[in-house]
């Protein structure tokens with residue numbers, strides 16, 4: 001694995017235990033997960049036990065130990081979004097992307113997650129794709145939303 005990005009990150013953040021969270025956040029952003037080889041190198045460079053890094057990685061949602069998709073689709077299933085049809089929207093996205101919630105497509109294009117209230121209940125039901133937020137989503141909007149991010153055919157079906 002190319003560790004040049006990691007060297008740049010550590011140079012920027014500092015090679016000491018106090019920089020751990022910032023380094024891990026940068027690694028997550030750059031590699032889209034925390035690869036084991038990178039965790040080992042961070043452990044050595046920052047003099048932090050790898051076991052502690054894994055503890056942090058599993059505790060905070062911001063980190064993933066599995067490769068994540070280029071696009072992270074989150075469907076809100078908080079109360080307002082649930083009442084507004086969030087479950088059906090999530091199920092449609094699962095079918096269209098052929099991926100289950102909590103998983104990533106084999107081509108690493110999409111990860112799909114459910115979340116519980118994004119703090120904009122007035123827009124329920126809500127879907128986000130990376131930093132983009134879609135409100136008042138209904139089933140007929142799903143193909144259009146996914147197509148914006150689709151680089152290959154992913155079997156997007158009509159509602």
Ligand code: FES
Pocket residue numbers: 076077078079080081082116117118119120121122124125126
């Ligand atoms: S319940 Fe979905 S944004 Fe609050």
